Amino acid sequence: MSDTTISYRATLAVPKAKGVLALGVLSRLPAGIVPFVVLISFTQHYGIGIAGLASGAMLLAIAVPGPARARWCTAHGPGGVVLMALACVVLFAVGASVTGYRFWQVPLVITAAAGALFPPLTPSLRAIWSRLMPDKQHLQSIHALDSIVEELTFVATPLLGTAAMALADSRWVTGTGAFLLLPAALGLAAVLRALPTAEDDAAESGDEAEVTVRRRSLIRTRDGQGITVPVIALGLCGGGLNVIIPAATEDYANVISSGYAFAAFSLGGAVGGLLYGRRKWTASLRRRYAIATAALAIGALLLAALASSPLTIVAVFCVGLPMTPIFVIAYLLVDERIDTTRHAEANAWLGSGYNLGSGAGSMLGGQLLALTGPRLVAITLAAIAGLATLIAHRLPNKPSPDTDSEAAGVPPEAGKLSSDAP
Numbered sequence: 001m002s003d004t005t006i007s008y009r010a011t012l013a014v015p016k017a018k019g020v021l022a023l024g025v026l027s028r029l030p031a032g033i034v035p036f037v038v039l040i041s042f043t044q045h046y047g048i049g050i051a052g053l054a055s056g057a058m059l060l061a062i063a064v065p066g067p068a069r070a071r072w073c074t075a076h077g078p079g080g081v082v083l084m085a086l087a088c089v090v091l092f093a094v095g096a097s098v099t100g101y102r103f104w105q106v107p108l109v110i111t112a113a114a115g116a117l118f119p120p121l122t123p124s125l126r127a128i129w130s131r132l133m134p135d136k137q138h139l140q141s142i143h144a145l146d147s148i149v150e151e152l153t154f155v156a157t158p159l160l161g162t163a164a165m166a167l168a169d170s171r172w173v174t175g176t177g178a179f180l181l182l183p184a185a186l187g188l189a190a191v192l193r194a195l196p197t198a199e200d201d202a203a204e205s206g207d208e209a210e211v212t213v214r215r216r217s218l219i220r221t222r223d224g225q226g227i228t229v230p231v232i233a234l235g236l237c238g239g240g241l242n243v244i245i246p247a248a249t250e251d252y253a254n255v256i257s258s259g260y261a262f263a264a265f266s267l268g269g270a271v272g273g274l275l276y277g278r279r280k281w282t283a284s285l286r287r288r289y290a291i292a293t294a295a296l297a298i299g300a301l302l303l304a305a306l307a308s309s310p311l312t313i314v315a316v317f318c319v320g321l322p323m324t325p326i327f328v329i330a331y332l333l334v335d336e337r338i339d340t341t342r343h344a345e346a347n348a349w350l351g352s353g354y355n356l357g358s359g360a361g362s363m364l365g366g367q368l369l370a371l372t373g374p375r376l377v378a379i380t381l382a383a384i385a386g387l388a389t390l391i392a393h394r395l396p397n398k399p400s401p402d403t404d405s406e407a408a409g410v411p412p413e414a415g416k417l418s419s420d421a422p
Contacts, residue, residue: 008278011141016132020125020191024146025153027121027184032157033164033177034092035059038111040161041170045100054108056359061115063355067217070120070348074341078189081119085185088117092178096171114178120348121184122150124192127343130335131195137280139335143328144277148270151324155266218338218346226395227333227346228353230293233388234326235354237300237319239361240381241265244374245316248307261316268320276325285336289329290393295322297385304378333395 012018038058042051073080091114099107129146133139164173218224245261281288299319306315327350334346361381369377 006137006141006278006280008141008145011133011138011145014133014138014142016191017142020128020132021142021146021149023184023187023191024122024125025149026180026187027125028150028153029157029160030177030180030184031118031122032154033161033180034174035062036158036161037165037170037173037177040165041096041099041174042104042107044170046104050104050108054104054111057108057112058115059355059359061112062118063352063359065116066118066120066123066348066352067219067345069118070123070344071342073120073124074344078192081121081124081192082182082185082189084117085119085121085181088114088119089178089181091117093175096174096178099171099174119181119185120344121181121188123347123351124188124344126331126347127340128191128195129331130340130343136332140328140332141277143331144273144324147324147327148273148277151266151269151273218342218349223333223337223395224346224349226391227289227330227337228349229391230289230296230326230385230388231330231350232353232357233293233385234296234323235357235359236361236384237296237381238265238323238354239358239363240365240377241316241319242358242362243366243369244303244307244377245312247369248309248312248374261313264313264317265320265323268317269323272321273324273328276328284397285329285333286392286395286397289326289333289395290389292322292325292329293385293389293392296326297382297389300378300382300385304375304382307374307378 012021035055035058039051039055042054046054069084073084076083091110095107095110095114098110101107126143126146129139129142133142161173161177164176168176219228241262245265249261283291296319299315299321302318303312303315306312330350331347334343334350338346365377365381368380
C-alpha cells in the first residue's frame, strides 16, 4: 500500500461526477421508501402476517429477475429504462389503490408484479462510473463514495417514510414514493444519451456465435461466481445480524437498545469505505477481495466470542468494516473482467445476490438461533464467509477465457472475460 494519491474532492471534481452521484440518491429513494411503506400499509390493513407475505413477495420479485431486467434495459437502451419505470409506477399505484380491499391476494399480486418491473437504476448508474472516471484510482474513490452515500440514503428513507405517513395515508405515500422512479429514470436516460456508446467488439465483428454465447448468464462462469459469491456471503452475514443482534442484546439489556448495534454495523461499513476508497493499493483486486472477505469471517468469529455481552456492539462494528470494501472491490472487478456492455447486468447480480443472501440469512439464522443461540449462528456465518474467501481466491489472476467459450468455437479476445461464456 502506498500513500494517499487522490482525494475524494479531486474525484468529485471530475466532470458530471456530482450530478451522477446526486442522481444515485434520487434513484435509491424509491428503492428505500416503497418496500418500507408497503410493509406498513399491509400491516395497517391486513395485519403483520399478511404484511410479511406481501413484503417477502415484493422483495423476491425485485431481487430474482434483477439481472434479467438489467440485460433487457441494456438491450433496449435509455428508452427501455423509462418504459420499465413507467410500468412499475403504474402497477404500484394500482396496488396501493386496492390495498384495503377484502381480498388481500389482489394487492399482493399487483405489488409483486410491480416489484418484478423495478427498473435497474442503481446497477446502471454503477456501470456509468467506469465510463466517466479517468483512471482506476478515481474509479475506486467514486465507488467508495457512492457506496457510503447509498448506505446513508437507506438510513434516511425509513425516516422519510415515517414522516410522510404521519401526514398522509400510507397508500398515498406508496404511490408518491414509486413516482420518484420516473424522474430518476429520465435523469439516467439523459446521462446515458450524453455518454459515448459502449463498444461491443463482438457485435462489431459480426461474430454471431460469440454474441449468442454472451447472452448466457454471467453467474454460470468462474469469474461471475467468484465476484458474486462473496457478496452473497456478505448478505448472509447482514441477514444473520438481523436475528443475532436482538437475541444477543436481550441477555444484557433491553431489546430496544439493539438499534445501537445495527447503527454500529452501518457505521463500520462507512468507516471501512472511507479508509479503503482513498488509498492506492498495490495488491491485485483478486487478493484484496479474498482479504476483505476473510476479514468478514474474522469479524463473525469475533461476534461469536463476544455475543451476549455489552461488547457485542464492538464485534458488530468489526463485521461491518469490510462491507463497503467488499462492494467496492466487486464493482472494480466487474469493470476489470466484465465486458462493458454487460456491466449493468453484472452489477444487478451483485445487488440481487446481497438481497437474496440477506433474506436467507434472516430466515435460516432465525431458525438456527431458536435451536442453538447466537454464538453458533455467528460461527456458521464465519464458516460461510471462509468458504467465500476460498472462492474469491480462486479467481484467475487475470481475465481468462472460459473453457466453454473455447468449446463453442469462440476465439478469446484480449481483455475479454470468461463471463462472456456460458
